[in-house]
Amino acid sequence: MSDVYKAIAHPARRKILAMLRQQALSAGDVAKAFDLAKPTLSGHFNVLKAANLITEERRGVTLIYRANISVLEDAVSGLMDLFQVGEGHQPAAPKPISETK
Amino acid sequence: MSDVYKAIAHPARRKILAMLRQQALSAGDVAKAFDLAKPTLSGHFNVLKAANLITEERRGVTLIYRANISVLEDAVSGLMDLFQVGEGHQPAAPKPISETK
DNA sequence: GATTTATTTTGTAATTTCCCTAAATAACAA
DNA sequence: TTGTTATTTAGGGAAATTACAAAATAAATC
Numbered sequence A, B: 001m002s003d004v005y006k007a008i009a010h011p012a013r014r015k016i017l018a019m020l021r022q023q024a025l026s027a028g029d030v031a032k033a034f035d036l037a038k039p040t041l042s043g044h045f046n047v048l049k050a051a052n053l054i055t056e057e058r059r060g061v062t063l064i065y066r067a068n069i070s071v072l073e074d075a076v077s078g079l080m081d082l083f084q085v086g087e088g089h090q091p092a093a094p095k096p097i098s099e100t101k
Numbered sequence C: 001g002a003t004t005t006a007t008t009t010t011g012t013a014a015t016t017t018c019c020c021t022a023a024a025t026a027a028c029a030a
Numbered sequence D: 001t002t003g004t005t006a007t008t009t010a011g012g013g014a015a016a017t018t019a020c021a022a023a024a025t026a027a028a029t030c
Helices: A002-008 A011-022 A027-032 A038-050 A069-083 B002-008 B011-022 B027-032 B038-050 B069-083
Strands: A054-059 A062-067 B054-059 B062-067
Touching: A002 A011, A002 A038, A002 A069, A002 B002, A011 A027, A011 A038, A011 A054, A011 A062, A011 A069, A011 B069, A027 A038, A027 A062, A038 A054, A069 B011, A069 B069, B002 B011, B002 B038, B002 B069, B011 B027, B011 B038, B011 B054, B011 B062, B011 B069, B027 B038, B027 B062, B038 B054
Parallel strands: none
Antiparallel strands: A054 A062, B054 B062
């Protein structure tokens, strides 16, 4: 699960995720949108796959990638949870200066 | 803004953020919750500060850290945006197998 | 000024990440 | 089977990340 946050940390991978969120695409079609060598993209696919954020399906000679929506949603809601976004919390004041004599 | 995702990628930093979300704490008090050397924590504070996720206030000899809630919320909502979480989208089917003769 | 306390900065090492080129694989077509 | 296309794996190098111990700084107190 911590893999997910690592995966999301790289801008290219966030962009891939955003593209795949719109529609499933082949590795090559994704690659066209980037100025990176294909092996580099392939590496990014691997970390997204490892985080279970995308799935891969072979279709003849091409590989089709799809965003794994539920995992994406879990990640966001996990973050909301962790930070209690939505609940109007304010951080408490720090402990007063200790008057230790 | 990409700094935010990088900052969130490390478990120790997520934990710091969660603690600070509850209440402002000194560097030392945060350190007690971890099995890491203080200089290491200090490094983590720096990346959180660089991402503008926390603020620092000197109070005598101690440094008080606070979560910067609005940036936290922006990060989460940026993520929701990017992935359109909430909208019941489904990824479109991949392009049909090209019948190229 | 010297000492103590809280925390950082510096220096260093191990590990990981990111990117590339070249070579390998997989499926299909001729 | 030979070739072509799509994509990966292998290998390698530069840069970033993470961690620690030792030294430095900053404020308060003696």
